Amino acid sequence: MSSIPANPDENMVRVLYHNLLQAWNQQSARGMAELFTNDGNMVGFDGSLANGQNEIGEHLAPIFLSHPTATYISKVREVRFLSPTVAMLRAVAGMVPRGKNDILPAVNAIQTVVAVKDHEHWRIALFQNTPAAFHGRQHLADDLTKELREELKLSNISEKSSQGF
Known part of the structure; x- marks a missing residue:
């Protein structure tokens, strides 16, 4: 497990x-939409784009209504401050389907968040979720899957997912 960063703003971006x-x-x-700035942008795994809190919420609602989505497991790779009020977080993520206890490698992703600080609150200006396909480089896909499985072991997500949560 990683320790709490010394920089309180870094910790706040990680919490976001x-x-x-x-x-x-x-x-x-x-809940997801409210984490974005009013004019924030979200680029989904399939390339779909939603702009602004309202559109983000409207885009996600039917996804959640139509089927039980898989549970994220992630690992933050970096939090970099582009200015005192703008940060970029890079992470990798896998998903554990409901009722299962292992990640589904086909939907591993590279995720990027650009966060902005307004007064004392951090909000998401951009969230991009890109498939970690690694075309022609299966060893990279395998390495990422192995790394995410290690993160899964450190969490209790697999236990919750296998119970149908």
């Missing part, structure tokens, strides 16, 4: 990302 994935895991379209 964690809250984003938690809102997904809880199938809360509104």
Whole structure:
């Protein structure tokens, strides 16, 4: 497990990302949308684009209503400050389908969050979720899957997923 970063803003950006994935895991379209700036952007795994809190919520709601989504497991690779009020977080993520206890390698992703600080609150200006396909480089896909499985072992997500949560 990683320790709490010394920089309180870095910790807040990490918590913002964690809250984003938690809102997904809880199938809360509104919860996810509220983490964005009013004019924030979200680029989905399939390339779909949603702009602004309202559109993001409207885009996610039918996804959550139509089927039980898989649960995210992730690992933050970097939090980099582009200015005192703008940060970029890079992470890798895998998904554990409901009722299962292992990640589904076909949907591993590289995730990027650009966060902005307004007063004392950090909000997401951009979230991009890109497939980690690694075309022609299967060893990279395998390495990422192995790394995410190690993260899964450190969490209790696999236990919750196998119970249908």
